[in-house]
Amino acid sequence: MIKITLPDGSVREYEPGVTSHEIALSISEGLARNVLSARVNGEVWDSNRPIQEDATVQLLTWNDDDGKSTFWHSSAHVLAEALEALYPGVKFGIGPPIDNGFYYDIDLGDQEFGEDDLEQVEKKMLELARGKSQFVRKDIGKAEAVDYYNGKGDEYKLELLEGLEDGQITFYEQGNFTDLCRGPHIPHTGFIKAIKLMNVAGAYWRGDEKRKQLTRIYGVSFPKQKELTEYLELLEEAKKRDHRKLGKELELFTFSEKVGMGLPLWLPKGTILRERLENFMRRAQIKAGYDPVVTPHIGSKALYVTSGHYEKYGEDSFKPINTPHEGEEFLLKPMNCPHHCEIYKSKPRSYKDLPIRYAEFGTVYRYEQSGELHGLTRVRGFTQDDAHIFCRPEQVKEEFIKVINLVLYTFKALGFDNYTAQVSLRDPENKSKYIGDDALWEKAERQIQEAADECGLITVTEVGEAAFYGPKLDFMVKDALGRSWQLGTIQVDYTLPERFQLEYIGSDNQRHRPVMIHRAPFGSMERFVAVLIEHCAGNFPLWLAPEQIAVLPISEKYHDYAQQVLTTLSEQDIRGFLDNRDEKIGRKIRDAEVQKVPYMLIVGEKEESEEKVAVRKHGQGDQGSLALTEFVEKFRAEIVL
RNA sequence: GCCGAGAUAGCUCAGGGGUAGAGCGCUUCCUUGGUAAGGAAGAGGUCGGGGGUUCAAAUCCCCUUCUUGGCUCCA
Numbered sequence: 001m002i003k004i005t006l007p008d009g010s011v012r013e014y015e016p017g018v019t020s021h022e023i024a025l026s027i028s029e030g031l032a033r034n035v036l037s038a039r040v041n042g043e044v045w046d047s048n049r050p051i052q053e054d055a056t057v058q059l060l061t062w063n064d065d066d067g068k069s070t071f072w073h074s075s076a077h078v079l080a081e082a083l084e085a086l087y088p089g090v091k092f093g094i095g096p097p098i099d100n101g102f103y104y105d106i107d108l109g110d111q112e113f114g115e116d117d118l119e120q121v122e123k124k125m126l127e128l129a130r131g132k133s134q135f136v137r138k139d140i141g142k143a144e145a146v147d148y149y150n151g152k153g154d155e156y157k158l159e160l161l162e163g164l165e166d167g168q169i170t171f172y173e174q175g176n177f178t179d180l181c182r183g184p185h186i187p188h189t190g191f192i193k194a195i196k197l198m199n200v201a202g203a204y205w206r207g208d209e210k211r212k213q214l215t216r217i218y219g220v221s222f223p224k225q226k227e228l229t230e231y232l233e234l235l236e237e238a239k240k241r242d243h244r245k246l247g248k249e250l251e252l253f254t255f256s257e258k259v260g261m262g263l264p265l266w267l268p269k270g271t272i273l274r275e276r277l278e279n280f281m282r283r284a285q286i287k288a289g290y291d292p293v294v295t296p297h298i299g300s301k302a303l304y305v306t307s308g309h310y311e312k313y314g315e316d317s318f319k320p321i322n323t324p325h326e327g328e329e330f331l332l333k334p335m336n337c338p339h340h341c342e343i344y345k346s347k348p349r350s351y352k353d354l355p356i357r358y359a360e361f362g363t364v365y366r367y368e369q370s371g372e373l374h375g376l377t378r379v380r381g382f383t384q385d386d387a388h389i390f391c392r393p394e395q396v397k398e399e400f401i402k403v404i405n406l407v408l409y410t411f412k413a414l415g416f417d418n419y420t421a422q423v424s425l426r427d428p429e430n431k432s433k434y435i436g437d438d439a440l441w442e443k444a445e446r447q448i449q450e451a452a453d454e455c456g457l458i459t460v461t462e463v464g465e466a467a468f469y470g471p472k473l474d475f476m477v478k479d480a481l482g483r484s485w486q487l488g489t490i491q492v493d494y495t496l497p498e499r500f501q502l503e504y505i506g507s508d509n510q511r512h513r514p515v516m517i518h519r520a521p522f523g524s525m526e527r528f529v530a531v532l533i534e535h536c537a538g539n540f541p542l543w544l545a546p547e548q549i550a551v552l553p554i555s556e557k558y559h560d561y562a563q564q565v566l567t568t569l570s571e572q573d574i575r576g577f578l579d580n581r582d583e584k585i586g587r588k589i590r591d592a593e594v595q596k597v598p599y600m601l602i603v604g605e606k607e608e609s610e611e612k613v614a615v616r617k618h619g620q621g622d623q624g625s626l627a628l629t630e631f632v633e634k635f636r637a638e639i640v641l
Numbered sequence: 642g643c644c645g646a647g648a649u650a651g652c653u654c655a656g657g658g659g660u661a662g663a664g665c666g667c668u669u670c671c672u673u674g675g676u677a678a679g680g681a682a683g684a685g686g687u688c689g690g691g692g693g694u695u696c697a698a699a700u701c702c703c704c705u706u707c708u709u710g711g712c713u714c715c716a
Contacts, residue, residue: 103711113644113645114645114646115645115646115710198710199645199646199710199711200644200645200646200710200711201644201645201710201711201712202643202644202645202711202712202713203643203644203711203712203713204643204644204712204713207712207713208713209642209643209712209713209714210713213643213644213712213713214644214712215644215645216644216645216711216712218710218711244709248652249652255707255708257689257706257707257708261706261707261708307716308716309716312716313715313716316642316714334716335716337716364716366715366716368714368715369642369643369713369714369715370642370707371642371643371644371711371712371713371714372642372712372713372714372715373708374709378715467716468716469716486715518716552676554673554674554675555673555674555675556673556674557673582672582673583674583678583679584672584673584674584675584678584679585674585675585676586674586675586676586677586678586679587674587677587678587679588676588677589675589676589677590676590677590678591677591678592677593677594677600676602675602676604674604675605675606675614675614676616676621676621677622676
């Protein structure tokens with residue numbers, strides 16, 4: 001007998017060769033019906049794979065992320081089976097599960113494939129699912145595997161096989177389809193009850209744009225029809241939060257074909273929102289010892305040759321601007337740091353001056369590929385809440401920690417709690433992508449991790465995500481549709497001070513090189529506002545709302561009093577407007593609600609005679625009447641910042 | 642940049658080889674109303690731009706611009 005330890009710590013005894021499915025069956029039949037796979041000694045296995053020795057076993061169902069992954073991975077195989085049935089000769093790349101479903105990359109040769117073709121594939125998949133074909137795992141020798149794919153002429157699978165060692169290769173077979181696959185899989189296709197193929201996209205083989213582009217089909221599947229329906233409804237709801245939609249509805253920003261793609265135009269209401277955020281950051285930065293600076297939008301090409309930006313990005317950047325007669329070359333600034341370095345150099349610095357912290361809401365311009373532009377989150381011209389800290393080497397960690405705290409303070413003030421802190425390191429396989437020497441990189445990488453640890457930040461590490469001049473600590477946030485965006489960023493940089501020959505005189509009267517920290521808590525105003533809009537679904541905190549109050553007179557007779565109310569509030573820096581349209585009160589309320597105005601002040605005969613306002617709160621309805629001064633107090637109390 | 646989808650009134654969208662449509666918004670008039678849409682009338686479009694097929698193109702074909710779902714990229 002072997003001992004099986006379950007997650008609750010209980011130990012049960014079984015014959016060697018018992019499967020997780022049988023273990024489930026010994027607990028309850030209902031559980032057995034729902035088991036998709038099992039974590040055996042930490043590794044996810046097929047539920048019908050025999051266990052020969054003592055093991056800890058966690059049965060995985062739809063409620064476990066790993067269970068879902070198994071389910072979607074198997075769904076990808078069913079997709080492949082359907083495609084092979086409908087498009088003979090199709091070749092397969094990879095078909096993994098992802099966060100919300102699965103995809104398969106395929107090569108259809110000359111055949112065209114569009115979104116209209118999805119329905120047919122979906123139907124075929126459901127038909128195959130109903131067939132309840134078992135997923136059969138097979139160990140297979142490398143030579144045999146190579147023979148199999150040579151026979152099919154599938155160069156992609158052959159390439160994958162090249163990277164695998166003989167003796168560790170497995171095939172999975174279900175119905176008429178066999179796939180090179182590590183597994184695990186669900187017991188049979190019948191578990192899959194609902195399928196939706198979402199879209200078709202191009203995807204480069206092995207993520208390399210120089211290689212062939214395959215057709216990627218994205219899909220999602222569920223054990224119950226109802227879950228699919230709910231998922232699709234959730235997607236619809238998420239679309240309502242999309243900052244591009246809300247940005248238009250709430251008149252925050254717009255784009256114009258004439259101005260140019262990726263160049264946002266901030267409308268008056270969006271500008272108020274943005275300026276509130278900027279002022280918030282200005283205040284926080286002044287408290288934290290930053291000195292504001294201002295630099296121009298262009299800089300001599302030589303500046304970026306020095307910084308290394310020209311060499312790194314010059315080729316696929318906006319082209320230089322030339323002066324008409326002299327032919328001098330200037331670049332639209334893609335970064336503020338070179339300018340700030342030159343400010344640092346404007347006079348000799350003593351160790352007593354450091355750290356020096358230069359802050360600027362600097363607008364930068366970067367060429368982004370047309371297909372990559374996206375609302376306010378990916379644009380060609382944007383404003384960073386940028387700052388560069390020049391400090392002594394021994395001050396790096398302390399300064400870095402201060403910046404982390406500034407970022408965390410900012411996120412907290414805005415209710416962002418679902419961020420991921422990501423340590424972005426250099427790709428050691430591909431050092432030519434970066435500038436600066438190894439020892440300095442290693443030092444910087446170590447300092448970032450230490451600072452994050454000391455702040456108690458839980459971090460994930462991404463290799464190859466560093467900036468070309470240094471490692472980063474990035475704060476990532478997801479948008480309404482689950483896409484991840486980088487907001488705040490903090491970067492330690494030993495390279496630019498070197499390239500710009502920055503110096504300070506130490507207590508030893510010798511010249512020393514300062515260290516730079518690049519940082520932007522918001523990242524860019526554009527992207528931050530986009531994520532903020534989606535985060536609060538357009539219901540901004542009171543201090544940020546472009547329009548904080550709407551004064552709504554019951555009828556024309558109260559326009560004068562309403563105007564008086566508005567004027568009084570404006571004098572107290574409360575932003576609002578008077579709706580003096582010839583409409584009924586219900587209509588005015590509805591329109592103010594739709595525009596997500598936090599407070600509506602309704603004034604009629606009663607209010608005028610008592611010098612009060614009837615307060616209505618967005619989304620919550622009537623709050624009763626208050627004297628104007630009482631309302632202002634209540635209003636102020638709500639603004640904690 | 643690449644693969645897929647799309648562009649019709651200010652907005653959201655229907656239509657589809659032969660007088661250009663709806664709802665909302667806008668203008669004017671009526672209505673002076675108490676907590677999520679009062680009524681009527683009217684204005685508004687070279688159907689993204691260019692070329693082709695056709696007696697006839699918003700509709701079919703090609704090119705182009707922009708938007709969009711992905712991929713690659715992201716200082």
